[in-house]
Amino acid sequence: MNKIYLDYSATTPMDKRVLSAMMPYFKDKFGNPSSIHGFGQEAIAGVDKAREQVAEFLNCDPGEVIFTSGATEADNLAIKGVIKALKSDGVKKPHIITSSIEHPAVLEPCRELEKEGVEVTYLPVNSSGVVDVDKFKESIKENTVLVSVMYVNSEVGSIQPIREIGKIINKLNERKLKDWKNAKPAIRGDKPLPVYFHVDATQAVNFLNCDVRRNYVDLLSMSGHKIYGPKGVGVLYVKSGTPIKPLQLGGRQENNLRSGTYNVPGIAGLGRAVELLDEKAVENNNRKIAGLRDMLISGIMENIPDVVLNTDAKNAVPSHANFSFLGVEGESILISLDLEGIAVSTGSACASGKLDPSHVLLAMGIKPEAAHSSVRFSLGKTTTEREIKKTVKVLPPIIKKLREMSPM
Amino acid sequence: MLYSKKVLKHFQNPHNQGVIKDADAVGEAGNLKCGDIMKIYLKIKKQENKKTKKQENVIKDIKFETLGCAAAIAVSSALTDMVKGMTLDEAMGLTKDKIVEELDGLPPIKIHCSMLGLEALRKAISEYKG
Numbered sequence: 001m002n003k004i005y006l007d008y009s010a011t012t013p014m015d016k017r018v019l020s021a022m023m024p025y026f027k028d029k030f031g032n033p034s035s036i037h038g039f040g041q042e043a044i045a046g047v048d049k050a051r052e053q054v055a056e057f058l059n060c061d062p063g064e065v066i067f068t069s070g071a072t073e074a075d076n077l078a079i080k081g082v083i084k085a086l087k088s089d090g091v092k093k094p095h096i097i098t099s100s101i102e103h104p105a106v107l108e109p110c111r112e113l114e115k116e117g118v119e120v121t122y123l124p125v126n127s128s129g130v131v132d133v134d135k136f137k138e139s140i141k142e143n144t145v146l147v148s149v150m151y152v153n154s155e156v157g158s159i160q161p162i163r164e165i166g167k168i169i170n171k172l173n174e175r176k177l178k179d180w181k182n183a184k185p186a187i188r189g190d191k192p193l194p195v196y197f198h199v200d201a202t203q204a205v206n207f208l209n210c211d212v213r214r215n216y217v218d219l220l221s222m223s224g225h226k227i228y229g230p231k232g233v234g235v236l237y238v239k240s241g242t243p244i245k246p247l248q249l250g251g252r253q254e255n256n257l258r259s260g261t262y263n264v265p266g267i268a269g270l271g272r273a274v275e276l277l278d279e280k281a282v283e284n285n286n287r288k289i290a291g292l293r294d295m296l297i298s299g300i301m302e303n304i305p306d307v308v309l310n311t312d313a314k315n316a317v318p319s320h321a322n323f324s325f326l327g328v329e330g331e332s333i334l335i336s337l338d339l340e341g342i343a344v345s346t347g348s349a350c351a352s353g354k355l356d357p358s359h360v361l362l363a364m365g366i367k368p369e370a371a372h373s374s375v376r377f378s379l380g381k382t383t384t385e386r387e388i389k390k391t392v393k394v395l396p397p398i399i400k401k402l403r404e405m406s407p408m
Numbered sequence: 409m410l411y412s413k414k415v416l417k418h419f420q421n422p423h424n425q426g427v428i429k430d431a432d433a434v435g436e437a438g439n440l441k442c443g444d445i446m447k448i449y450l451k452i453k454k455q456e457n458k459k460t461k462k463q464e465n466v467i468k469d470i471k472f473e474t475l476g477c478a479a480a481i482a483v484s485s486a487l488t489d490m491v492k493g494m495t496l497d498e499a500m501g502l503t504k505d506k507i508v509e510e511l512d513g514l515p516p517i518k519i520h521c522s523m524l525g526l527e528a529l530r531k532a533i534s535e536y537k538g
Contacts, residue, residue: 329443331477335411335419349443350477350521357443372443405425405481407436407447407473 003341004387008226008319008380009154009203010345014269015228021272022230025265033262034251043264050271057274058220058237059211066236066254067267071202072105074221074236075148077247077258078198079109082146082219083118085243091193095119095143099131099160100363101153105221106200107359110148119143128312129158129364136165140172140195147197151204155347155360155376156311157320159208162199166216169197196242202226206277206380207286207317218242224266228381229273233266285381290318292388293379297321299392304399310361310374321377322347322361324370328402333375336398342391347374412512415482422481424488426471435532437524444476444521446484448528452496452536465496465536472525479518483525486510496533502526 005013025046031039033047047067055062068074079096086094098110100122110120121139123131131149147169151162173194180192198219201210205222212220218239225231238244238257250259294313300323301307310322325333330346337344347358349372356362357371366374377391411419428449438444451469456462470492472484487507491499504523508514514521 327475329476329480332419332481335416335478339416339420348477350479350518369440369443405422405473406475407445408440408475 001341003343004390005343006377006379006383006387006391007343007345008383009157009376009378011225011231012228012380013382014230015273015276017276018229018269018272022265022269025268029264033264034253043262046264046268047262050267053271053275054235054237057210057277059213060237061240063255064237064240066238066257067262067270068234068236068258069232069260069263070225070234071103071200071221071223072234073258074223074234075103075105075198075200076109077236077244078219078221078238079106079146079148080113080247081244081257082196082198082242083113084245084247086145086193088245089243091143091145093117093119093143094145095121095141096146096148097121097123097136097139097144098148099123099125099150101125101129101131101155101158101360102148102150103154103200103202106148106150123149125158125363127365128315129153129156129310129360130312130315131160131165133161133164133168137168144195145193147195149197149199151199151201151208151210152317153360154203155358156322156364157203157316157378158312159204159315159317162217163215166197166199169195170216203317205274207282207319212237212239219244224270224273227270227273227277230266230269233263233270235270286318289379289381289383292383292385293318293321293377295385296377296379296388296392299388300395303392303396308370310364310366319379321379323375323377324361324366324373325375325399326370326373327406327408328373328399330372330374332402333398336402337391337394340394340398342394345376345378347376348372410515411478411482412514414486414510414512415479415514418482418485418511419478422472422485424471424485424492425473427473428469428471431471433532433536435528435530435535437527437531438476440475444480444524445474446476446480446524446528447473448484448488448525448532450532450536457495467491467494467496467499472528474525476521476524477518479514480521480524482511483507483514483521487525487529491529496536500530500533502529 029042031043033044051062176192196218200221220237224233306326308324330348331350349357361371431449432452433450436447449471453468455466470488474484
């Protein structure tokens with residue numbers, strides 16, 4: 001059976017050019033980049049090259065690129081690291097603004113910080129899964145120090161207005177500073193703290209402009225394995241001057257922000273994967289993937305009754321199509337498709353070991369029963385027309401069979 | 409998370425799936441909000457126990473309808489196979505462990521699904537007994 005992979009949002013197959021870039025660093029150039037001798041120098045050259053590749057992609061300085069074990073660590077470091085630094089600078093009651101549709105790698109650190117007395121606002125989203133900019137503006141408070149909003153949601157693919165939010169923060173920071181400078185010395189007080197902006201760009205890197213200057217971003221997380229690179233490696237971009245403290249202590253690697261021996265093959269692979277995302281390649285992939293995604297959407301909508309498309313295709317990356325097959329439980333669809341060799345994912349609670357279905361779909365105002373019926377198809381650069389046609393053919397009888405079993 | 413071959417077999421070709429129109433008892437468990445609903449239909453017949461010569465209520469036919477995950481469907485299928493021909497008292501004594509064993513195991517997070525099937529069965533039996 002020819003297997004069909006439609007779960008690129010979970011992870012991607014490695015590009016063979018990425019693998020070639022990694023190979024020397026497993027055995028031949030095995031040195032520890034922190035060693036001063038020749039073996040170490042060979043290895044640090046690989047790390048430095050990747051750092052430049054990432055810096056080029058993000059339009060930042062190589063020194064602002066921190067290699068981590070993945071986007072989860074990058075998110076944790078960004079949020080907890082910034083709050084830790086600000087608290088040690090004497091900020092008593094910091095306020096974070098984030099969204100209700102973030103990845104758990106952002107939500108969980110925020111919840112933990114709440115227990116430690118940090119204030120957190122979770123912004124609502126509209127029915128397309130997009131953060132409301134006006135609600136964001138209203139939620140800014142005197143003590144707001146950090147805003148963390150994802151670039152693209154992993155479940156429905158919705159694109160967040162990152163640049164708009166970044167601009168608002170930038171203006172606010174400029175105004176605060178100006179007011180402070182213009183205030184009379186007697187009432188001026190301490191220099192105001194700017195608001196820092198963190199973006200989890202994990203799901204965006206393949207498709208969208210991640211220029212940190214253009215988007216007014218102070219911290220940005222990304223991962224290797226979502227961009228046809230290796231697992232176990234990621235990046236946190238930290239704009240020079242941003243207050244941040246390490247969470248992991250040790251050998252003082254990465255400006256002492258992330259101790260631990262460098263994952264040299266992983267870092268080299270991530271660098272190459274990012275390098276492959278040049279403007280032309282991105283444009284070509286986006287066009288091809290969007291075409292296949294639209295074919296999948298119309299194929300499903302035309303051949304299966306009572307289906308709701310949860311992805312607002314006009315406002316999403318080209319890879320995603322999330323549907324609710326009403327009256328059918330998502331995990332049973334997933335298993336049925338898997339038995340046919342087709343891999344997808346679901347927002348049903350039954351697939352996650354929790355009681356509640358996807359927090360993202362619920363935040364979009366989708367009813368729990370429809371969220372339990374959700375299936376996410378995510379396409380990638382190696383998806384073919386044949387695969388989409390096969391999926392559109394295989395799915396209708398599966399839905400029909402499962403509906404016939406239901407008491408509803 | 410891995411399903412056993414037996415679970416997948418029951419899921420792909422469930423036994424006793426459907427409706428008994430003139431059922432003697434019906435039991436339903438679960439709700440839409442939690443994503444799983446199971447409905448059990450029973451046809452019950454009085455029959456003499458050959459050893460004790462006493463009249464007993466025996467499950468002559470059983471059907472199920474399930475909206476739920478693969479495990480919920482497999483549990484419904486296995487459970488209906490297991491209780492067919494049992495007396496109501498015997499069926500009441502069926503445990504989740506026995507169903508899990510019959511299916512060559514279930515992923516731990518899926519065990520609650522089997523409880524819903526049992527709950528629907530027990531509701532149907534209790535309804536019949538009144």
